[in-house]
Amino acid sequence: MSQDPWSIDEEYALATRSPSTGWRYGPKDRVVLGGKGLTLGIAVAHLTFSVLLSSQSPEWAVVFFIYSLLPVWAVGAAVGSLLGLALRRIRNQWVHVATFFAVGFAVCVPFGAFSSTGSLLFSLSIAAAAGVGRLAVWKLVRINQMGEPT
Secondary structure, eight states, rough: OSSSOOOOOHHHHTSSSOOOSSOOSSSOEEEEEEEEEEEEHHHHHHHHHHHHTTTTTTGGGGHHEEEEEEHHHHHHHHHHHHHHHHHHTTOHHHHHHHHHHHHHHHHHHHGGGOOOOOHHHHHHHHHHHHHHHHHHHHGEEEEEETTTOO
């Protein structure tokens, strides 16, 4: 402590943030997808779905894109965040991509009967879009390095 009654270091000491080196998630969580990653993944999945679905009839591309906005973002946010929570403990991101593909396919098979392109093609386009969306955020996830052998 200095003898001066006032110093600049002491005044600004409370305003500086100490660097946080700790993992703020659970100790067993290995891969965490944040809000930015989820948003980008849904956006990429929406664009991919629109491209895949409109490849059969390009004149309807804008209509597919606009009409799929609300369902893709609502279902994508719900399913994507729940899958992200369920897969936090698995470090291998290829398992994440495959799970997003499989769950996207499983969720959409019952609704494929409403599609004029057929149940399988509609569901596969959504599943591929979900997988590509998860693959697009590969570098945006936070990875817990603690507990790894060095």
